[in-house]
Amino acid sequence: MALSVEELKKAIIEKAKKAPKPQLYIKDFYECDPDSKPRDIKKIANALVTEGELMFWSSGSTTMYARPDRIQNEEK
Amino acid sequence: MAKHATPLLDELEKGPWPSFVTDLKQQAATKPECWDILGQLELSYKDRITHWKHGGIVGVFGYGGGIVGRYSDVPTRFPGVEHFHTVRIAQPSGLYYSTENLRALMDLWEKYGSGVTNMHGSTGDMIFLGTRTENLEPLFWDLTHDLKQDLGGSGSNLRTPSCCLGNSRCEWACYDAQELCNSLTQRYQDEIHRPAFPYKFKFKFSGCPNDCVAAIARSDFAVIGTWKDNIRIDQAAVQKYIANDPEYPANAGAYKGRDWGKFDIQKEVIKLCPTNCMWMEGNELKIDDSECTRCMHCIMSCRAPFVLERSKALPSASAPRPRSLMAPSSPPWSFRSSKSMPKMISRTSLI
Numbered sequence: 139m140a141l142s143v144e145e146l147k148k149a150i151i152e153k154a155k156k157a158p159k160p161q162l163y164i165k166d167f168y169e170c171d172p173d174s175k176p177r178d179i180k181k182i183a184n185a186l187v188t189e190g191e192l193m194f195w196s197s198g199s200t201t202m203y204a205r206p207d208r209i210q211n212e213e214k
Numbered sequence: 215m216a217k218h219a220t221p222l223l224d225e226l227e228k229g230p231w232p233s234f235v236t237d238l239k240q241q242a243a244t245k246p247e248c249w250d251i252l253g254q255l256e257l258s259y260k261d262r263i264t265h266w267k268h269g270g271i272v273g274v275f276g277y278g279g280g281i282v283g284r285y286s287d288v289p290t291r292f293p294g295v296e297h298f299h300t301v302r303i304a305q306p307s308g309l310y311y312s313t314e315n316l317r318a319l320m321d322l323w324e325k326y327g328s329g330v331t332n333m334h335g336s337t338g339d340m341i342f343l344g345t346r347t348e349n350l351e352p353l354f355w356d357l358t359h360d361l362k363q364d365l366g367g368s369g370s371n372l373r374t375p376s377c378c379l380g381n382s383r384c385e386w387a388c389y390d391a392q393e394l395c396n397s398l399t400q401r402y403q404d405e406i407h408r409p410a411f412p413y414k415f416k417f418k419f420s421g422c423p424n425d426c427v428a429a430i431a432r433s434d435f436a437v438i439g440t441w442k443d444n445i446r447i448d449q450a451a452v453q454k455y456i457a458n459d460p461e462y463p464a465n466a467g468a469y470k471g472r473d474w475g476k477f478d479i480q481k482e483v484i485k486l487c488p489t490n491c492m493w494m495e496g497n498e499l500k501i502d503d504s505e506c507t508r509c510m511h512c513i514m515s516c517r518a519p520f521v522l523e524r525s526k527a528l529p530s531a532s533a534p535r536p537r538s539l540m541a542p543s544s545p546p547w548s549f550r551s552s553k554s555m556p557k558m559i560s561r562t563s564l565i
Contacts, residue, residue: 164409184408187276194278194409198268201278201369201409209271 140173146182151191151205160208161195167203217246218253222260238330245329247294247344254292265292272299272347274354278408280365281350301327301342301353302335302366304399304406307392308379309338318361326353336432337416338376339366370413372405377419378426386510387421388439395419423510444503445513452499455479455516465515483515 141149149170154162167179183203186192195204220235227233235252242248254265265287272283282300289296303319311319319340323329328344335341345353357363366374375398378384380391398417399406405415418429420438429436454462456479463470464477479499484492491505492512501512 163412165412180408180410181404184276184404187278187408193271194273195271196269196273196278196281196283196369198283199369199414200412201371203409 140178141171143182146171146174146179147186147191150179150183150186154192154203154205155208160204161197161202162204163200163202216252217242217249218256220252220256223252223256241329244324247298247328248330250286250292250294251298251328251330251344254286254288254295257288257291266298272350274350274365276407277354277365279368279371280407282368284344295344297346298328298344299347299350301345301350302339302368302374303342303357304364304366304374305334305338305340305376307377307395307399308382309334309376310382315361319363322353322356322361326356337366337373338427339374365407367406367414370409370411371407371415372402372410373414373416374406375399375402375417375419376427378421380419380421384421386424386513388441389421391419391421391437391439394437423508424514440508445501445506447499447501449498452479452516453497456497462516477516479516483512486511486515 150167153167153170154160157166164180164183165176167183168174168176170179183192187194187203190206192203193206193209195202195209216239223235226235238248238252242252258265267285267287268283270283270285273279273281280302282302284298284300286292286295286298320329320331323331323342326345326349327342330343332341332343354365357365375395377391377395378387380387380389380393382392395417402417404410415435416433417435418427418433418437420427420429420436422439425431425436425438429438451462455464455477458477464474464482480494484494484499488509488511489505489507491502493500
């Protein structure tokens with residue numbers, strides 16, 4: 139059974155905090171709940187960007203998601 | 215006076231062709247950072263390596279595309295290009311701009327950027343080259359609120375869909391390419407502005423097999439209009455072409471500035487058909503439609519004899535007509551009111 143929106147938000151934030159690399163593809167978040175549709179996970183990830191929990195990071199060719207504190211530390 | 219000596223770049227001004235070096239020097243009169251573009255490029259020529267680095271946290275809030283980060287890796291030597299980000303502005307369907315809109319866009323870029331542009335990128339977006347991170351949000355605010363325009367796609371997002379002129383100016387459009395482009399642009403706004411894929415993805419819409427937007431070559435999802443049923447042939451018009459009637463010039467008169475000799479329908483049309491599906495029976499031109507690949511070469515070479523039926527494949531299609539039957543043209547659109555224009559969406563309506 140698919141996770142609720144709040145559960146999925148927590149799982150995505152946890153994943154972004156604990157992943158070995160700070161930058162994550164959207165498809166990395168799909169693993170947070172294999173029962174949820176990729177599009178729903180993308181909407182929740184985008185909502186987290188709006189809330190400031192995640193931010194976009196660009197490699198120059200690919201746009202990825204990251205925790206603001208992790209990525210800002212890395213860029214320093 | 216030049217800020218940096220650029221002997222290598224100066225070589226590029228010596229040919230009989232337009233030079234971006236000359237243009238940048240002119241631009242530097244009002245935008246001094248252009249000297250640093252030239253200085254850094256001169257250094258790249260000497261070092262044989264680029265001094266641009268890209269990527270990082272660059273963008274406007276809520277958008278994962280539309281801004282492409284560019285930084286100098288020698289900012290102390292060239293502070294004017296320490297930040298030199300690219301901004302992509304979504305194009306309207308068919309690339310129609312009013313002069314008023316273009317002036318407003320240029321004023322915006324003079325205010326917030328280097329004034330250097332690239333029209334257009336291969337996806338069709340208008341590219342603004344060179345601004346600093348702190349200018350991005352104010353530029354985006356003015357773009358979306360004052361001009362009601364939006365950023366285009368970049369990175370691994372869906373790129374801004376693009377289409378040909380379609381029914382608005384072309385007799386060959388087999389469906390309303392602008393309408394379809396607009397519909398899908400609206401439908402996939404989220405994918406244009408926020409990453410959905412591991413790599414870029416492009417839609418392109420061509421109204422006919424001439425494929426003026428290179429949908430086959432340059433997109434992942436190409437929609438190309440074609441006609442239904444068989445091509446009908448006006449045999450009287452065929453005879454006019456064969457007789458070299460001045461009212462029926464080959465290629466619609468596109469090459470008439472030079473004497474190419476008598477029009478030869480065998481040599482210039484029938485033998486150039488890639489599937490050999492055309493032949494003459496006496497004075498009659500015949501086509502085996504089952505062998506036709508719809509490349510449109512014959513139609514472009516001698517237009518009037520061919521009558522194509524409206525496509526049923528897509529809604530809002532319009533029947534292509536021979537040039538001789540076209541009504542006097544008047545612009546079927548107006549810049550702001552056309553339903554074919556993408557309706558620009560501001561960020562606030564998306565969040």
